[in-house]
Amino acid sequence: MSEIDSQLRELLEQAVGEPPRHIAVPAVRRRVIRRRITDTAAAVIAVVAVAVGGTAVAARFTNASGAGAAPNAAQGSPRYYLQVTANAGTGDAGREVTAQVTARGTGGRPAVTMTLSDALLVRSSRTGAVTGRIGCPEGAGWWVDETGIAAVIDRTFVVACIEQPAALKPDADTTVERLFWVRLAASGRVAAMSPVPGGRIARTGGGLTSMAATPDGREVAFAYSPGNGRMDVEVLNTVTGQRALWRGPNLGDYWGLSLTSDGRELVFTGAPCLGVGRCSSPATIMAVSPASRGGSLASAQVIAGDENLQTFAAVSPDGSTVTVLTALPGGALTVQRIWARSGRVLQTLYSRPVTGTITVGFLSADPTGRYLIVNATVAGHNVNGWLRNGRLIPLQLGGSLYSEAW
């Protein structure tokens, strides 16, 4: 080995350090078994596919325009996810800025405080690496809304940008938000960003509390406060630009919007208020249909709800079931699938006993409804990951996390 080789080897040794974990033989054996099962299953599937190939192709073309189709169903878990974060203390502080913005309601009514951030990160679901960063196209005066993200198919998302100057006006009772399509390239970088037709929202007293989209992006639903303590939900048809208003009661809080794949049903979690500051319990999962009609949220059909539960829900693409993230203080953090009609539990996808405080963050389903991001704070620790076979696979965190979508 030459001198240069020796020097380089020394440097490589210095750089590598010690592996953080040991590799256990049982883990390797499990992988071998999984590989054999996968190979066997693949062979069986191949035989079946050949046998029914003609029928399947015909059915595919027949149902090509079917609204109930799940376009990503065969593609595995999503490759990328979006993360809105304050990203504090990561060394990137120069680029990550958050601000507390207060927008007053008409006549000096109670202020609405919201946190804005320009840190909307694209991360690889597999490696956690940041592959892209999304900024609002208007420039420095615009911020990413902390909860204004929703996923549609083909690595495309809807992102809400909020205009900072209007929100900072002392007597402002309106702010302006704009919705954008963001499409990612296969590499995870942002390939294109364009305005959503009809996606200008100019009546928000604060930011959006939630946003949802159909897998094809035709319908986008968002919840916000008009600035007087009320909370409304609107459903935007991104093809025609038409919007349907679902007007909330005088006091209320609504979050966790989700739409069926045909956009017909809108499911959300709400807290009918018993008075000012008493809107957190009980939380109720509700649905309105058809979502594009508009009307009063008071007429929503109750699917499930329980006093003392913190809840976040996502409807399945076909509307038959609702996946619910619940937290019972001192009890358990659970993700369950319930029947949309009866509210009865169909399946427990995840359950973790908890001692101590627990706060539900959010539940975010991918456009197929199969893959779920779960976020909660358990005994002061942030739990963030996606569900696979009853286990929570951790997703990379970055600073203070506000919302995620994939």
Add this chain to the structure above:
Amino acid sequence: MGQDDVAPAPDTAFTQFVLGREQALQRTAWLLTGDWALAEDLVQTALARSWPRWERIRRDDPEFYVRRVLINTWLTWRRRRWRGELPFDPLPDSAAPGDLSAETSVRLAVRGALAGLTDRQRAVLVLRVFDDMTETAVAEALGCAVGTVKSTAAQALARLRKDPRLAGLMERETL
């Protein structure tokens, strides 16, 4: 299984090999991937692929065989589409408070410099320099000629010499 009276049973031999060599394999894998999670995944995959053939492998040179599987698995991963992700940020967001330590600086510099090499250059360099394999063994592992290994190693070294990230670290050694 259990047919060889002298050597330990394949299962035992495999366990012994994993216990003894997994750390070294992970280090090699880290130099290839630049990420401990991926490195662990890569080593586990290589071991899982080697295990069914362990009866035959252990009679020859198991470490060479596993390293060959490891390097070829990594090259296959690199060719896959989803491995084409382009990290946007040089630093992971979960960086520990010791981010600015000399150790981390060296690690980031080396990782960045290695990332600037082609896959084959990096593979040759890691096997040849870090794992101290002969040029003949590297050629056999990668399925190429010895001359190709020599020229690739020379190109890799030339590129590292020009890398400004390593210049500060190696200036006294005049790399």
